[in-house]
Amino acid sequence: MLKTTPLNQTHRDFNAKMVDFGGWDMPLHYGSQLEEHHKVRQDAGMFDVSHMLPVDIKGHNVRAFLHRLVANNVDKLTVPGKALYSCMLTPQGGIIDDLIIYFLSENWFRIVVNAGTAEKDVAWMQKQRDHYAPDLEITPRRNLAMIAVQGPNARAKVWQVIPHSQAATEELKQFQSVEVGQYFIARTGYTGEDGFEIILPAVEAAKFWEALHAAGVASAGLGARDTLRLEAGMNLYGQDMDETKNPMESGLTWTVDLKTERDFIGKQALLDAPITNQLVGLVLLDRGVLRSHQQVVAQKDGNEYQGEITSGGFSPTMNQSIALARVPTAISIGDEVDVVVRDKKLRAKVVKYPFVRNGKVLI
Amino acid sequence: MQVPADLKYSKSHEWVKSEADGTVTVGITSHAQELLGDMVFIELPNVGRTLKQKEECAVAESVKAAADVYAPISGEVLAVNSSLVDAPEKINEDAYSAWLFKMKPSNPAELDHLMNAAAYTEMVENEDH
Numbered sequence: 001m002l003k004t005t006p007l008n009q010t011h012r013d014f015n016a017k018m019v020d021f022g023g024w025d026m027p028l029h030y031g032s033q034l035e036e037h038h039k040v041r042q043d044a045g046m047f048d049v050s051h052m053l054p055v056d057i058k059g060h061n062v063r064a065f066l067h068r069l070v071a072n073n074v075d076k077l078t079v080p081g082k083a084l085y086s087c088m089l090t091p092q093g094g095i096i097d098d099l100i101i102y103f104l105s106e107n108w109f110r111i112v113v114n115a116g117t118a119e120k121d122v123a124w125m126q127k128q129r130d131h132y133a134p135d136l137e138i139t140p141r142r143n144l145a146m147i148a149v150q151g152p153n154a155r156a157k158v159w160q161v162i163p164h165s166q167a168a169t170e171e172l173k174q175f176q177s178v179e180v181g182q183y184f185i186a187r188t189g190y191t192g193e194d195g196f197e198i199i200l201p202a203v204e205a206a207k208f209w210e211a212l213h214a215a216g217v218a219s220a221g222l223g224a225r226d227t228l229r230l231e232a233g234m235n236l237y238g239q240d241m242d243e244t245k246n247p248m249e250s251g252l253t254w255t256v257d258l259k260t261e262r263d264f265i266g267k268q269a270l271l272d273a274p275i276t277n278q279l280v281g282l283v284l285l286d287r288g289v290l291r292s293h294q295q296v297v298a299q300k301d302g303n304e305y306q307g308e309i310t311s312g313g314f315s316p317t318m319n320q321s322i323a324l325a326r327v328p329t330a331i332s333i334g335d336e337v338d339v340v341v342r343d344k345k346l347r348a349k350v351v352k353y354p355f356v357r358n359g360k361v362l363i
Numbered sequence: 364m365q366v367p368a369d370l371k372y373s374k375s376h377e378w379v380k381s382e383a384d385g386t387v388t389v390g391i392t393s394h395a396q397e398l399l400g401d402m403v404f405i406e407l408p409n410v411g412r413t414l415k416q417k418e419e420c421a422v423a424e425s426v427k428a429a430a431d432v433y434a435p436i437s438g439e440v441l442a443v444n445s446s447l448v449d450a451p452e453k454i455n456e457d458a459y460s461a462w463l464f465k466m467k468p469s470n471p472a473e474l475d476h477l478m479n480a481a482a483y484t485e486m487v488e489n490e491d492h
Contacts, residue, residue: 017400032455033426034401221425223400285475287448289404289424314403314426340431342422 037205089266233354
């Protein structure tokens with residue numbers, strides 16, 4: 001039996017093509033994935049991301065617990081409402097999940113985790129809580145829905161639907177959030193465009209979706225979400241990284257705080273680990289489509305190096321194929337490599353990602 | 364679901380049209396393009412290539428996945444629809460006018476073993492359940 005979000009019937013009413021996404025019955029597209037992609041880059045689209053799980057951690061000194069729990073440093077969160085992207089690591093330095101932490105008050109932080117890892121994440125948090133901070137309360141919030149409204153016109157359209165939220169959210173900077181009545185509104189996203197991610201009571205979700213639709217926000221499915229995040233150079237858990245990979249070989253060095261004395265789970269392993277691989281961007285020079293798990297082969301200085309595409313696809317904005325690939329650190333930006341696609345070797349160029357941000361191609 | 368009555372169909376979702384001059388025209392069905400979603404890349408066989416029935420001979424890639432296209436019958440490739448290379452979305456717009464290649468059958472009897480529209484429709488409907 002597939003799990004469903006509070007918007008399941010709404011998706012069906014909007015003629016979505018539904019797919020099994022890690023045990024969740026989710027919309028892949030509502031007709032054309034390409035149109036949905038362009039709508040988000042050029043105007044505004046919305047995604048049901050209620051399969052992701054908000055987890056509230058409450059009690060005395062949550063901050064000290066998070067110092068141990070995650071690789072990024074929650075001391076960067078000084079103003080209530082501020083958000084932080086981080087990895088949660090195994091003692092061996094492998095990535096249990098990537099997540100966003102919202103600082104609401106010193107005794108209330110909210111962490112939004114991925115759908116596929118939610119149960120594992122909560123169990124891990126509880127286990128660490130029992131050990132380091134037994135008085136803290138960890139509450140998964142399945143009674144909440146989450147809708148991402150993304151695109152250059154996304155914020156304006158949200159204000160059309162919730163006019164009283166404009167005053168409170170207009171001044172929000174990237175990675176800041178605020179509570180407005182029943183809505184928890186964050187200026188975050190997974191598309192490389194401006195917009196909000198809005199958490200609200202599950203029972204309100206369908207009405208809100210319909211109101212956004214009436215305001216001209218296009219329904220967009222997981223298909224467009226994947227091409228948008230790939231263009232934006234954002235990792236997908238389970239594909240670009242998992243528990244066998246550390247943040248340094250996953251393009252997430254910038255999210256790991258090794259500068260302070262703070263000791264977090266996985267830190268020692270990261271300090272001890274030799275860094276042999278890196279995540280890079282690829283742009284396909286030949287015709288074709290790059291896909292995950294295709295082999296990358298490079299000849300350089302008389303040596304042959306091998307890597308693997310972790311996420312690949314067709315970039316609708318660039319009208320060519322792009323990918324994220326894990327390759328040896330000897331490979332540099334600007335190098336040309338071969339990718340084995342079926343029985344052929346196609347040429348690709350190694351680039352620094354993101355590929356697209358705020359509607360503009362950066363490559 | 365669109366399944367024109369004057370075409371023949373393979374289990375791997377190719378459609379085959381028998382032309383008056385004894386050649387055949389091949390494409391992928393509307394059902395196949397619907398499963399794949401927006402098409403973004405087409406690789407066609409070389410003209411002159413001799414194909415065996417069920418041999419992989421073309422690739423149709425959508426935003427979602429790469430799908431092999433199989434020769435519905437044996438024969439020689441006479442022509443390919445190279446306009447699809449720059450406009451693969453034509454397959455989404457009308458799968459039955461966006462043909463992939465034309466063949467000269469080497470064993471016309473194979474055509475008799477392809478499905479008619481009713482049989483193909485039944486197969487697809489059973490797949491869905």
